[in-house]
Amino acid sequence: MRILHLHCDHVEFTPTKKEIPAAEDIAPETVRVEEVLAAFIAVEKGDDDTVASKAMFQIGNVMERLGCTRLLLYPYAHLSADLAPARIALDILTAMQQQSKYSETYRSAFGWTKSYAIHVKGHPLAEGLKIVRSGGKDGSESDALSAESKIVSYWYIMTPDGTMTPLKDYNFTKNQSLEVLARYESAKKRGGDDRPPHVALMKRLAIADYEPASDQGNMRFYPNGRLIKSLIERYVTKSVREYGGFEVETPIMYDSDHPSMIKYFNRFPARQYSIDSEGRQLFLRFAACFGQFLIAHDFQMSYKNLPYKLYELTRYSFRREQSGELAGLRRLRAFTMPDCHAFCANMSQAISELDVRFNLSKDVLHEMGIEQDRYEVAVRLTEDFYNENKDVVLNLVRQHNKPILVEMWKERFFYFVLKWEFNYIDSVGRATSLSTDQIDVENGDHFGIEFVDSNNKPQNPIILHNSPSGAIERVIYALLENASHKLKKGEKPTFPLWLCPTQVRIVPVHDDTIPFATKLASYMNRRMVRTDIDERNESLGKRVREAEKEWIPYIIVVGSKEAANGLDGELSVRDRRGGSIINITIEQLISDIREEVRGKPWAMLNQPGLLSKRPQIMV
């Protein structure tokens, strides 16, 4: 912020016309002030509330020295070439006005073209320039964010029989991972300092890696990783479509001055990627909410249409987390987020929909190979909501059939009255939220979303925000952590069969058997079983070993015996999960695999079918 302060005999100004869309709504009247310190102010990028207080402190010092008691705050863009977005500038100017200790504090209208006359006193201290920068550890934390840290929470554990026990009185001996979550969230105590195991695995399996040429937290996905990610994306989308969500696609960037965005944007200004485009400041979405709300705003809805559900899988949502907070696939700056909003006519409809989505989320995680023993449920809600709807929480804990963590707030601070999350607990003691749903009582009004009720009166819907799986990258993180959990227990790590980049690896014993191997592989691929062939000039033992290192569930070694028997004969199949070599026909193997992956999306191999044709991606 730059402040040009002038000690004046008098200042007179008249707003003549609105200059920008965000201009204040005021009646344009001429104002004349005598014996005043006129502070011409340009609010710059990165300025925040701390700048407002610092500026007022400095202005106070000047006022005292001059013996002046009248202050005029005059927004003046021409002092800087690096201005803050209009809405933020207005917020800060308003904050300065409110913080002023002078009873006669004037502020000229923001966003208006003004004519003005000024008479500056002729003494040495009459003119000065101050430059104020934001301080503190995170320069542009908003008011909302700092207020958030002051929220008072009450923590409980609720058991399936409905008992609520204050956290400090609960005995965790039988629920160690819930204790991890509880400590993690309430005491803000974190786990060990081991490197997260999934990072090494994501590299070794050629799934994903850091991209040094991008910003931190923006990953590259190799063919194997892209295949896995794409299958998960398709599966989640399919599940939400079957549940009744209708898929839309919305822009990834929004105008930070758009009236509906202001509140969202200002809440976390330091956490956005922003882009300048022809003088407008755009920010990259950090969720799918705006896009869907802006669509719903333009719908003509009746109560008969509700509940109505919109869905988008955002690739990507962006959150510019602090650099030190990023961690492998667990915490990113660009991530893929399925987000399904249900517009509900009233609270009872919202509550019954919440229940459906809780089960949807549970099923989705289960089908992806993330079971209930790997995650813990947290429910956060306001005291009022709890008192009026105790059975809602009770119902959730019964469905989960394990104790859950409850965080209760005296008053509503966020836009929701209730939120639940499934928190994955990893092997190094970290909790990471996957699925979530919220009951939002604010944004229907805020985004002007309306439906007409049975009395022909417009109403704002209650909105549920559900991500049935959480970020797709996090699902992969959880699958890799599951695998590393198995490793620690001395078991063989695996992916769910439908997600394996290669489901069957064929290893020909001898060059003569390559034609048969090729015939076999192409038959299986046509039958939707991802099959490849390792015909490299390597020893049999080495090729089997490498297939095992890739976690390939089935390895078929074909020699002259199999080639002679043809497609009808029995094959010698190494079953990784069963831990033995089985003799089975091709038809039986295909039908076993097809049975196991039934209902899941399928894609063909995303690599050359012959290993000799593949570049080495990772060691």
Place this chain on the structure above:
RNA sequence: GCUUCGAUAGCUCAGCCUGGUAGAGCGUUACCUUGGUAAGGUAAAGGUCGCGGGUUCGGAUCCCGCUCGAAGCUCCA
């Protein structure tokens, strides 16, 4: 953002303390090998030791600054 640690071959890392010809394993390439269920053999290619400065006859190595990365902290709408 703060603290700590790190940056040497495509990858994983040794060498640095104690300055003097740039190392290993894996991978890649070629040849040999034709092997029946977790590593067959031989050889070759491959490096501006992150960038800049300083000390020194001489710096991957010691000193200073910078850049980038990771972990932890704070944080996670």
